[in-house]
Amino acid sequence: MDQTLVLNATYEPLRVVSWQKAITLLFQGKVEVLAVYEREIHGVTVRVRLPSVLRLLRHVRLKRRYADIPFSRGNVFARDEYRCQYCGGRFPASELTFDHVIPVACGGHKGWDNIVTCCISCNRRKGHRMPEEAGLCLIRRPRRPPTHPVFSWQCARERTPESWRDYIFWQVS
Numbered sequence: 607m608d609q610t611l612v613l614n615a616t617y618e619p620l621r622v623v624s625w626q627k628a629i630t631l632l633f634q635g636k637v638e639v640l641a642v643y644e645r646e647i648h649g650v651t652v653r654v655r656l657p658s659v660l661r662l663l664r665h666v667r668l669k670r671r672y673a674d675i676p677f678s679r680g681n682v683f684a685r686d687e688y689r690c691q692y693c694g695g696r697f698p699a700s701e702l703t704f705d706h707v708i709p710v711a712c713g714g715h716k717g718w719d720n721i722v723t724c725c726i727s728c729n730r731r732k733g734h735r736m737p738e739e740a741g742l743c744l745i746r747r748p749r750r751p752p753t754h755p756v757f758s759w760q761c762a763r764e765r766t767p768e769s770w771r772d773y774i775f776w777q778v779s
Contacts, residue, residue: 610657611770612637615665619774628657637662641769658769675751677718679704685751686723692742693728701726707748709734718750 610628612620623631629647631637632654641659675681682704689696691705705724708714711734722744724732732740766774 611659611767611773613640613659613661613773615662617661617773620662620666620668625656628660629654631660632657636664640773643767643769658767659773677716677721681751682718682721683723685718686746689723689745690725690728691722691745691748692724692732692737694745695725697725703729705729705732707737707744709736712736719748722748 608625609622610625612623612628612631614620625647628637632639637657637660639657639659640661641657642655643658645656647654647656680699683699683702687696688699688702690702702723703726704721705728706714706716707720707722710716714720728742732742737744
C-alpha cells in the first residue's frame with residue numbers, strides 16, 4: 607500500500623496522501639503516527655516503518671464545506687461507485703460516460719440530480735430518449751452526494767487497509 611490516511615487533530619479523516627508526503631509530514635513534526643504498515647523505508651542513516659494512519663497535531667479548518675462539492679465527471683463516477691446506473695455493471699473510468707436521465711432536448715439539465723454514470727453500451731441503447739422509452743430502469747435516482755465523493759471512492763470498504771477502518775465513518779445505505 608503506497609497511501610496514508612491523514613486525520614485532523616480531532617480524528618476526522620481529511621485526505622489520503624502518498625507515502626512520500628506522509629514521511630515528509632512526519633519529519634516536519636506536523637503529525638503523529640497512529641498505525642503503520644509492515645513495509646519499512648530505508649535511508650542512509652534512518653529506518654522508518656511506512657505510516658498507514660497519521661493524525662495532525664494542529665487542527666486544520668476546512669476551507670470548503672462538503673455540501674459545496676464541485677460537479678465533475680470524476681465526482682459523478684465516484685458518487686455512483688463506477689457502476690452503470692442502468693445495468694449495474696462496474697467498469698473502469700475509460701469505459702464509462704455520463705448520461706442525462708432527462709435528455710437536454712426534453713428539458714433536462716446538467717446537474718447532480720439529472721446526470722448518472724453509464725456504460726457505453728447502455729448509453730447507446732438509451733440514446734436521446736427517456737430511460738422508460740429505451741426499456742431501461744435506474745438503479746438509484748441521482749442526487750447531490752452527502753459526503754465528498756472522491757474521499758468515499760478512495761476509501762471504498764473492499765479496498766481499505768485494515769488499519770484505516772477504525773478511523774473512517776462508514777455511511778450505510
